[in-house]
Amino acid sequence: MCGLHVRAAHLLPVFRGDVAVPREINFSHTLDIFATFYVNKYIDYRAFETVF
Template structure:
């Protein structure tokens, strides 16, 4: 699996960009890299992108994702 991480600008903020919908191929299935840290029981799925620094891209999520990657 590929690993990805958010990029940051010179001020330390996450780099964000608006993409035109025509440039999207499909959604990506991201799995957090847990490492040695424990995940708090109160964490929700809405907090996961801000709570982890590294993610796996699951190219085996379905047969279409496998063909693209």
């Protein structure tokens, strides 16, 4: 094992303009629908080390 640990990330979708998000979608569709995400690098110090 190489010692790399994978952790969950707190992703915030980037919304474009005044386009409404359909009510029919749920959390499992998020990665397919949105093209860009902000990463909350302050969620914990280990997430900051992994992403940045």
